[in-house]
Amino acid sequence: MRHSLVASIFALLSVGAGAAHAEGALRDQAKGLFEPIPKTAPAFPNNPATPEKLALGKMLYFETRLSEHRDMACATCHNLSMSGVDTIASSQLAGRDVQTVLNAVFNKSLYWDGRAADLQDQVVNSVMANPKAVLKTRGGPMAINPVELAATKQHEIDQLKTVPAYVEAFKTAFPGEADPLVYNNIGKAIAVFEATLITPDSAFDRWLTGDDAALDDTQKAGLELFINKGCAACHNGVNIGGASYAKFGVVANPGPEYLPPEDAGRYAVTKNNADRYVFKVASLRNVEMTPPYFHTGSTFDLRKAVAVMAEAQLGAKLSDDETTKIVAFLKTLTGKQPDIVLPVLPPRDR
């Protein structure tokens, strides 16, 4: 009796030690693949974030007067009430699903086809200078005429110059410049604000940095599956994605609702045949908050999205139980959403 009790206690301790050992091994493996979101905004060496520039960048992010018809701002599609996306399948500007601005500063490049190098480049060169940009209005598509783009940019500058408070704000944000209200500075200011839009303190990051209790067993099992099934081969790094490109349909093409033949992805940027149907690997940070999924925005169902990816990219048919666990893990990637106090935008006076 006494012997069996001692044996039982010993057995229990072994299981505990084994679990602790397994947890440690999983964390070591995870640390080799992933990094937590930093607690503070990263800095740009050539674009320091002064309080004045940050305040201006926030105003411009919400500024509809940066659009030709004064009805769209960055915040329209990259809605900060909705984890930096809209709830619509295809962007009005690009014809692809909107990718979130949250943590975008950590991505290798921007857009599904990677055509913008960084946040500033995205604002200055891509939104306004993409000759393929099409405004999908309710009345049908309306192509932006590339010949008019320079005029459009000038028109926006002219609109801002009718607002005395902006003329002043650009002077204080870019001191010493003779003509600070220029497009490049709009990009710099917005980039500095967007770099603050990060979501630290997710349950996964807390676990990764040592808090065993931050994930439950189902979520840990989901993480193991995420690594061992091969998802983490592409979805890794600080953004659990966002750091590389991959062909969509490595093993098997998904249906045309997910991969329509007319959108060849990164090929449009590089004209390299190897880039046909290659897209930037999406970040999975806050993925439960950012439906719909895929560059087509074809589903709002995260289980479905996981199943499609497993089949197309890994040739794996997941069981219901495996999908449940992976989705449980993905939901631990939701971080603290940024607190955004709306800026007050100054009126024009003529």
Add this chain to the structure above:
Amino acid sequence: MRHSLVASIFALLSVGAGAAHAEGALRDQAKGLFEPIPKTAPAFPNNPATPEKLALGKMLYFETRLSEHRDMACATCHNLSMSGVDTIASSQLAGRDVQTVLNAVFNKSLYWDGRAADLQDQVVNSVMANPKAVLKTRGGPMAINPVELAATKQHEIDQLKTVPAYVEAFKTAFPGEADPLVYNNIGKAIAVFEATLITPDSAFDRWLTGDDAALDDTQKAGLELFINKGCAACHNGVNIGGASYAKFGVVANPGPEYLPPEDAGRYAVTKNNADRYVFKVASLRNVEMTPPYFHTGSTFDLRKAVAVMAEAQLGAKLSDDETTKIVAFLKTLTGKQPDIVLPVLPPRDR
């Protein structure tokens, strides 16, 4: 010498006493015409503002999934970064200039033609049920078919029901109701939030309640002109307007850019010939923040707007100096803009 010094001091004291008397008389006159914006949100007797309802109302105010195409929220046109308006001359929904939601709770009725009785009525019955509503898209006008409106409302309810957190939020905001996620409760919740969108503590209100130094001499002279020229005959009360209707063009019709013949104003609501070209008197609270002006949004220039009103309504041609003073007074009506922390809107899961 001594006599003349005494006389001078006496004269100065008399002027001081005279100025104080004049200030007191002006304030008495103003108190008979105007009221300050209260410091706290007014309450609705049949729609108490619980924290849960307020939080839900704020979410719904920013919720694009309340629109058919999931791309417009209350906040789109009543932009809380822009004093509750957009910066566009004509609303996309109504074809008239957007009126601010700030302090709208104190208006007698809503819309330029007064077709909504209050905030809740505006949400529930007018936005969705106005058979004249026309969506002015970039591709041209798109009439909303009144026959489809009930379906549209149901469609919105269905959209919200795909979001589990909303199903829960309506239960806690409207406890004890068997089916709380209904259109009427959307209106109640949004009305409760909108009632908090008030702008107390303007310089004018501080002066009105006793702070002599809150207005300078030019602004006080502007207030006197505003009263004595007759502006305050209509623009009075807590909202300096918003409490009555008036024909636009009492003395002389303004040009068709300000009063296009095809928009007969309140006549469309009452079918009473006396209401042709009658419009709700606009509130002048925060007027410097809410260009463009008039139901047509025909000018961004507040001086021009004042001059047009004086000629059309009072038959008065103001001097440059008089306009400067009146505009200086109008700018004292800008109150403390509400601090809005963006809500985080929950994702749908299917």
